[in-house]
Amino acid sequence: MKMTATNKTTPKKTTTPKAVIAISILVGILAVVTLAAALHFSQGVDASSSQKSEAQTSAQSQSEKQGAVKLIVYYFHGTYRCPSCTTIEQYTRETVAETFFKEVQSGRMEFRAINVEEPDNQHLIKDYKLYTKSVIVSEVVDGKEQRWKNLPKVWELLQSERTFKEYVQQEIAAYLKGKAS
Numbered sequence: 386m387k388m389t390a391t392n393k394t395t396p397k398k399t400t401t402p403k404a405v406i407a408i409s410i411l412v413g414i415l416a417v418v419t420l421a422a423a424l425h426f427s428q429g430v431d432a433s434s435s436q437k438s439e440a441q442t443s444a445q446s447q448s449e450k451q452g453a454v455k456l457i458v459y460y461f462h463g464t465y466r467c468p469s470c471t472t473i474e475q476y477t478r479e480t481v482a483e484t485f486f487k488e489v490q491s492g493r494m495e496f497r498a499i500n501v502e503e504p505d506n507q508h509l510i511k512d513y514k515l516y517t518k519s520v521i522v523s524e525v526v527d528g529k530e531q532r533w534k535n536l537p538k539v540w541e542l543l544q545s546e547r548t549f550k551e552y553v554q555q556e557i558a559a560y561l562k563g564k565a566s
Contacts, residue, residue, distance in 0.1 A: 456494040456560055458553075459521040461509060464502045470518045473539050474498055476546060477520050480553045488561070520553065522560050534560070 458481050460474045481489060481496040488494035501509050513521055513533065517540070523533040536556050542549040 453493070453526075455492070455525045456488070456557065457523045457525060458494065458496045458557060459513075459523060460496070460498045460518070461501050461513065461515055461521065462498065462518045464500060469540075469543055472543060473518060473520065473549075476543075476549050477539070477553055480550045481557070484550075484554050485557060485561075494557075494561075522557055524560055 458477065460477050462470055462474065478496050478498070481494065485494050489496075499506055499509065501507060501515060509515065513519070513535065515535075520536040520539050521533055522536065524531045534556065536553060538552050539549060542552050
């Protein structure tokens, strides 16, 4: 007796467009949550590492009372931070820390990264006429801002770390000399 083999096939599973959309949404949500957690952690580390001792704060307050000129280099950003935004902050922070080490140590200069989307900081958008993430150099005398300048070329120069840092360094140096370029 000859047995014939039957061709048993399993039903083909097809992915519906709805399933593809649902999976894409879930992957997107997971990416956003992961990014938000990473940013929250990195900002917490930056905040704790940039805290000053009471002695430094007291010395800084004393110099401000005596009419000292202080330069603040701001990086204004939003809550969402793309790779370009984090690179601009990194290059600017490094330029200030490496090139102007003495000024930072003496309290004559500081770098501040500020999220302008936080409620207490939203006025800065209007104050500095911000339309995108920006690096601002601000001169403060006796605790009052005297002048400031937006450095818009940071976006153009982003692809060249060396050129970016040279630009930021030149702009800051000009402010330290009392000249705006």
